[in-house]
Amino acid sequence: MSVYLSVAPPDGFTKWGESEWDRWLREHPWEAAERICSRGDWAIFLFQIRQSAQKAKKLFEPLLDALVNERPLSSQEADDLLMGLEAAREEFSTQAATVMKQHNGNFASAEDLDAMVAAARARIGGEPTLADVWKDVYDQLEKVLEAAQEQKRGIYFGNV
8 A cells, every 4th residue: 555645625625515526626637646655654754753853753743643644734734744844854864774773663674674775775876864765755745745835735645
């Protein structure tokens, strides 16, 4: 299973009835969801932010329940998530990828973490930082969050 994100219709769409949805879909082409990563990697990513990125953790914490349970985020929450993501990338860029195992707390298998670090090492041709390990997740998340910010809309999870 994978985690998918897309720009949401305007805030409040979760309360729309059938007629509002019909009108919206007639006027707006459906936006394809972007694959962010596997659900397992998503859980590890969120866990790593909580363990290894203290500034970003404060920005992610109010959104954590929605992120873990794949619930829609309002436009303001999506903006907050983008700020948190930028803070996490900055903090992670100063930490060696090996810190993943130190701050793991038996959350993920050592083999999974080793494979993530090895893939980043192969991709960059040297010793990776945590930011290098999570580069693809950052890139995909930023793509969706920047589109949402540009349109002043939130995001939602799902493969539609």
